[in-house]
Amino acid sequence: MDVDALARLRSPAGEAALASAAALVERGSTAADPLAAATALRAAGFAPDLASAALTQVVLRRRAEAKFGVDAHQMFFTRAGLEQATRRVVADRRAARLGAHLAAAGVARVTDLGCGIGADALAFARSGLAVFAVDADPAAAAMAQANGEALGLADRLDVRCADAASVDLSDVDAVFCDPARRDSGRGRRIFDPATYSPPWSFVVGLADSVPTTVLKLAPGIDHSLIPAAAEAEWVSVDGDVVEATVWCGPLATAPRRATVVRGSAVHELTGTGEVTAPVARVRRYLFDPDGAVVRSHLVAEFSTIVDGTLADPRIAYVFADAPARTPFGRCFEVIEELPFPLKQLRSALRTRGIGRLEIRKRGVAVEPDRLRRALRLSGGAEATLVLTRVRERPTALLCRIAGNSAPPPGLRAT
Ligand SMILES: C[S@@+](CC[C@H](N)C(=O)[O-])C[C@H]1O[C@@H](n2cnc3c(N)ncnc32)[C@H](O)[C@@H]1O
Incomplete structure (x- = not known):
């Protein structure tokens, strides 16, 4: 439009x-x-x-x-603008954190460089900040302004159509930038920061001009690209990792943060992202950490919470002797190890009457849907199959969600 x-x-x-x-x-x-x-x-x-x-x-x-x-x-949307827009729960949290920091410093203005349809700009305005926002796309800028007016936030929102690089940053309190991350020609997701718009060199250099800078980046961003003193926060919403937020300069309070949003509850885990969890054998309970924990390299910190260990130093499944309720990962009880080769696995699942199977995998090149079809499941029982590597060995673990009642018929508890 x-x-x-x-x-x-x-x-x-x-x-x-x-x-x-x-x-x-x-x-x-x-x-x-x-x-x-x-x-x-x-x-x-x-x-x-x-x-x-x-x-x-x-x-x-x-x-x-x-x-x-x-x-x-x-509100008003374009298809691309809606897809790229930050969901409100995440934008409001970001705005509240930035707003609290700016209030403590006695200022209240933020400049949004590439505002799209305005989801973040609106959240900043809602939190009480005065927002100057630009977008190079005239329709996006017009929509951000229209959305501000529609939601009664126009008095705190000044939107212009401009290239981010043309904005004078000499007198701004804080900068927010959420670069476009798609190939506009084909609409594919781009994980290569070299193709960001505004360009990555501009985005990553913003904190040199304005120390109080916040960046929203794709969750697949490589840790090596994150500026050394910045905090990188991975955010998941109801199990999906939606973004990485980089808090620069005085905004950084921990090297790495995993923020897990589930419904209206928010849980945070922090750490250096550089610790490796201890390695031991497969134990009775398996935890599959939330994607935000894995992406933020906080699996070791998570392992400490559940008193757990890894079974392979490079695979993010955490094993423990006791179950635990934690927002940072799902807990399964390991029933038994099954043979990995397809024919034997199929026969083992048939014998146990497993007709419904959730397949989770890390560290093995298996396509779950294709495997499920190849297994030709039949029977009334259900289970979870975790495919992984244990010290280089492909391993299939038959599991059930911890806290479930009796194991499916035919399953032997260890
Ligand atoms: C990911 S979207 C921003 C989404 C926004 N944060 C939201 O939640 O609604 C990125 C925006 O940056 C704009 N953009 C890309 N390159 C730009 C540039 N050089 N200057 C200004 N805006 C730019 C795009 O038009 C797009 O609307």
Whole structure:
């Protein structure tokens, strides 16, 4: 959507088209037949381009609920802008932390370089900061401004269309930058920082100009690229690692942090990211640490919490003698080791009547869905199969979620 299309959507006719499109989507008409929905809007007197823009917007708003809750229905999105936008729970946490730091320093302004549709900029404004935001894409900048107005935050939000490199940083209190990380041509995810926009050299150099800088980076970022004195925080939401946040200069309070958000609860683990957990045998309970713990290299710190050890120095499964409830990982009881070769594994699972199998793996080149098909499971029992390496040896561990009742029929407890 371009700036003109956004302006049309925000006009009285656009608002009416959005309301009619929302009613159609509510009734399920677009999912069943998008063409019929567009025809219905045109029949109601809306111009074809307005009808189509309104329908697209309403569908995006629905999708955006997962990130923004009810606010989504007042906001404007492009498909790419929504995909790249920070979900509200994460943006609000970041804004609160930055806001608290700036308040302690007696200042309250942040400059957002590449604001997209404005999810972070809005969170900063909501936290009380005055936000100056730019985006090189005119439509993104217009949407960020429109979203500020729609959510009643416009008085704290000044959005311009500009290249981040053109912004004068000589008098700013803090900088936030969330570079675009996609190949705009094909929409693929990019993990190579050399292809970031603004470019990586610009992004990583920001803290030289403004020490109080926060960067949002892809969770796959290599630790070697993180500036030495900065704090790197990996954030997961309901099991998915969504980003790495780099807190530069005075904002850094720990070398590495894993933040695990589950529903409304937030749990944090900190450490150096340089400690290796002790290695021992496979023990009765296996913990699969949350992705934020693994990415932040805090598996050793996690092992201490559950009094655990690794079975292989390079594999992030943690073993312990006792189960534990922890937000930082899932706990399984190891029932027995099964043979790894496919035929023997298939036969072992058949014998145990396992028809439903969750497959988890680390350190072995197995494609779980393909393996599940090849296993031709049958039976009424369910279990978890953990495929891993134990001191270089491929190992298959039959497990169940710790705390479950009796093992599936045919399973032998060790
Ligand atoms: C990942 S998005 C930002 C998302 C935003 N933080 C949010 O949560 O909504 C990155 C944005 O940077 C913008 N961008 C890329 N290169 C830029 C540049 N050189 N100057 C300004 N903006 C740029 C893109 O247009 C894109 O909207």
